[in-house]
Amino acid sequence: MNFLKLFLLFSLLPVAFSHETFDSRLLPRPLILEYPDIAETHFNDLENELRLHCDSWRFSVEANNVNPWKTIPEECAGYVKDYLTGRAYAFDLERVSKEAGVYAKSVELNGDGKDVWIFDIDDTLLSNLPYYADHGYGLKLYEEVLSLGFKVFLLTGRTEGKRKVTVENLNNAGFREWHKLILRSADDHEKLAIIYKSEKRSEMEKEGYRLLGNSGDQWSDLLGTSVALRSFKLPNPMYYIP
């Protein structure tokens, strides 16, 4: 902001130096020097206030302090849209993917085919946002854990009836290899996601799998029982699934 002040100083200098010679009726000097400054300050105050507020809401959501939540706060709708359509969401996704990759490479695999990485599907491997849907969202980490020798389990809240379309969606987005795709059976329809997913992870453990990593955009993908050794929370300020 200091640079901005410097710039304003420079841009106003000619006014200061020239006001003796130029026609002061053209634009009254006090108006130029004072009015926009006050209005801009006020506007920036409001903008900063809203950003503080919505930043804080987003942090609380991502740290699972706000829980449950039903909708984006009305006043943060524009903020969330900017976040998702701007570069910040991409930045955040990239970082989670990178951190997960660092961990995946560091963790010692047993190599007996029982080392597991779990992926949620919607807004973890597949995106609802057109840009991300077309740009291999989630694919990088996926390829990485596969090449390291993890067994990949896909654990989704989608129902069994959507198996075929889900496989198509996955294939179309470049995901072609997994050990198991787990969808909700009729028995699981009424369960909270956190219960359903915990039960499925517990079954994996009972089958002797070691749950080393888990990636999901919802805390209900990651918490509960039989949690993975490390969980990676992808950002999602759009909706909350209990």
Add this chain to the structure above:
Amino acid sequence: MNFLKLFLLFSLLPVAFSHETFDSRLLPRPLILEYPDIAETHFNDLENELRLHCDSWRFSVEANNVNPWKTIPEECAGYVKDYLTGRAYAFDLERVSKEAGVYAKSVELNGDGKDVWIFDIDDTLLSNLPYYADHGYGLKLYEEVLSLGFKVFLLTGRTEGKRKVTVENLNNAGFREWHKLILRSADDHEKLAIIYKSEKRSEMEKEGYRLLGNSGDQWSDLLGTSVALRSFKLPNPMYYIP
């Protein structure tokens, strides 16, 4: 930013209108009109880039995706300082406290004296930052859960030898009532915080306490085993304790 552009337009208008009459040798017009604009754009680009990067780092830390971490990324030192000394940290603390309060009021207490809220001490009840140290940091939620009838357990990584000074610190900051203050005994010195705190929570459970809420600035205050029904993560982009 549109408003800023408008402001610049207005502030440059007199230059445009007056350049015939004022001494153009004083400050050459192209310099004024072009140079700061480019420099400012470049500066804003860098600033935005750094903010995106450091925002993303902070999110990853608060969502426990970056784990462990040793230091604040060098390039984010100024960002973290601004965050802590500006209003954003206060905003975030306030929100966590508020969300915890909403939950505390909503949860049904058994009323048998076994309903527990756990607080970490450093950077949860007591702050290292001078401003917060003097402004009842953490006190509001503390008073709230006490008045609701929770039993308060203080669970800190400080060692038993610091009991006296810890009590003094707490009293000086306005904390005078708790059920139990648990510090590290000699046996616990070598343990990771997450192990030590899990063990202490497990002991509480064995004594019949219901761990309904837990507030801490470190994930190692909140995760592990015998986790509370709800955990509240206070922001801390300063340091990480495993």
